[in-house]
Amino acid sequence: MPLSPTNFADTPTPDPSPQVGGEQCDLTAVLAEQVRRATSRKTPLRIVGGDTKEFYGRRVGGEALSLADHNGVISYDPSELVIVARAGTPLAEIEARLDQGGQMLAFEPPRFGAASTIGGVVAAGLAGPRRLFSGGVRDCVLGATILDGQGRVLRFGGQVFKNVAGFDAFRLMAGALGSLGVILEVSLRVAPRPARELAVTLELPMEAARARLAEAMRRPSALSGAFHDGQRLHLRFCGGEAGVAEAARFWGGEGEALGAWDAIRDHAHPATAHAKRLWRLSLPQTAPIPACGEALAWDWAGAQVWMASDAAPEVIWPAAAEAGGHAALFRGARGGENAFQPLAPTLLALHQRLKAALDPVGVFNPGRMYGAL
């Protein structure tokens, strides 16, 4: 589903009647039984969707708890701006359904393979180029049904945007890498596809481009992507005709195919391909990029930096923190190596207590996020 500059505002909307996935795709009872068995035997479970993000986080062992066959879109009605699906539903299926409705996932998740599932997308919490402009995964999660460590089915949140009943435990699942529970079902807020989209590229050094973007973003902007590949700045605009035309006038540069953004979204851009140890630095947009490696590229208007570095993690983590952000070893971790910025001791202790609250025996992806979790 490559992005194209079509005016989706004129796309006819399909039959809005909610469609229900087949009963045969509901494996809740089987999965709950497997969780109860693991908890009673105190044996770890490795939660797997399409297994396309195995590289992300620490390697974990354990018996596979496979969600791939627990799938199906449960409801989708474009006028509700919500899609509800079982965790094993392929991301590609979700995006195809939304495309038919003239809509999309606003957090533009990276696609790491055809098998990628919506449950894995939410659990990993990774967002694409729109992150800074239209929000992340947690911003779009409206509800989740999970299995806790006792194999109980718990439903948090729901299908409506405004909902303040109870703790937002469903948002907590986004980016938790499965360590708090097994996501069975998610409801996600979706967004209309923009009426107009346009991509341009221009020659501008990395630091100058970051500064110019921060300055420009003080005013309303039509930006929906701002990526620098080390040589050139790539910009994408979306919105109404007038706003997009104004942005194109302001930035100049040469036109580029919107398809160029697929590789950026999927972390498949050549700029970052050769790095053996690839670090992701999440920084305030206006903070200087720390000099602890080679900044190969950045996305999110400079707020997500891709860095190649052989420096020890103990050098990179404090440097990222000093800049007001944090770092993760995205690719190239050696077996068992910590991938994520260590937490302050009080915060880590709280994480451990929270995990114990939902997963008392610690069967869900132990060690995937941190060794102590």
Place this chain on the structure above:
Amino acid sequence: MLDRFDPRLDPSFAPVDPARLRAALAAVLGPDGLIASVEGMRPYETDGLSAYRSLPSAVALPRDADEVAAVLRVCRDLGAPVVARGAGTGLSGGALPFPGGVLLGLGKMNRILAVDPLARTARVQPGVRNLAISEAAAPHGLFYAPDPSSQLACSIGGNVAENAGGVHCLKYGLTVHNILKLEVITIEGERLIVGGEASDAPGFDLLALLTGSEGLLAVVTEITVRLTPIAEDIQTLMVAFPDAGCAAQAVADIIAAGVIPAGLEMMDGLAITAAESFAHAGYPADAGAILICECDGAAGDAEAEVARVAEICRAAGASLVRQARDAAERARLWAGRKAAFPAMGRLAPDYYCIDGTIPRRSLPDVLARISELSRQHGLAVANVFHAGDGNLHPLILYDAQGDGQVERAEALGGAILEACVAVGGTITGEHGVGREKLNQMCVQFTAEELSAFAAIKAAFDPAGLLNPGKLVPTLTRCAEVGGMHVHRGRETAHADLPRF
């Protein structure tokens, strides 16, 4: 009776000697930081839900995070329940003091610490008023997007505790979407930083968990908010329909067509009549329903968007479409909407405001159900709501002096919320559970889900001292109330504030 804490149905604590508690607090706060006299504590006995009142043993008024930490340590050491309070404008009794405990008022911590126009952030203390942030950001062309109707008075700390929404949250999001970083103090007196100035933070998303946690997990002492550039152009429409069903259809059609208005509000016939006689906004008195739709964006785009909305509304059966020609006319169109609540005073001596959210597709059915319930209970209901979000505010009109009317209003309110849950909605869209909707939590969640909430709370606050008897009902309470909904609602405090 939810205005009284019941040791059988709510968390209970060993009594704490008030003199000992006050002495310990005075030692850390000094004489200016503590109120212990009954007359001095009166202003703190209730929040915006003024039907519920109770007095704490002491009101603590810390000046900074260190004093907050010291107060919390005293509470932990003595086993005293503690309730944090911002401006006290909340509508669900979330800041109702726990008898014998400490009311922790954060009003003295009211400084805007920094506005960074380049990073588009502001760092503020919890007692800062919501609107004051936008005022401080305005010279930079920026604003703080969540705009609860009480924004003139409500505090940002309270907004975080309640995950406050506002008229424009359909497009700009709730509090949780507009804050970056919190400094909080745990019941142990430990300072934690959650979130950060980057787009995300390592570990679990505690920022999301703490937002809307109604003071049950920790006390917020500093907030970094995201600021948004002010739109270039704003266009506002008022559209009249012969009945609410057509208006509801228009709302669904607008969203399905890919338009996300900055605001999309609806009023039914009874609300229109009341508002018009009160505010003279120019609403057609014979309309069955009106929509107010605001679109913003680049000059040209906002104009094109409202034109599209107008076309959709006409196709859905609109009898009148009026576009505000200037800021004055826009303000007048909004004035009627904002006056809807005070205007109810012309129709009945009392009103009880309900706050449910439903999927938009259920609007016509739920509206029909509400009018059926209204007839059954013999009380009129006016409907004013954030149609774009499906967030309903049915206003039950009654006379507290009338025979059995309070009970009937409560029963009707409970039945309306039940109807919201039945179509897949929720018992509270933006006012919070607080004390008021504790019993309805037993309807929306299973015992297992409520146990999970209790376990999450215990991970932060094992002794359960932070805001006990709010948000998460005990299972004993749920067993006791069963399917029966106890609802209380009377007049709202701060009657002069715009609401909803």
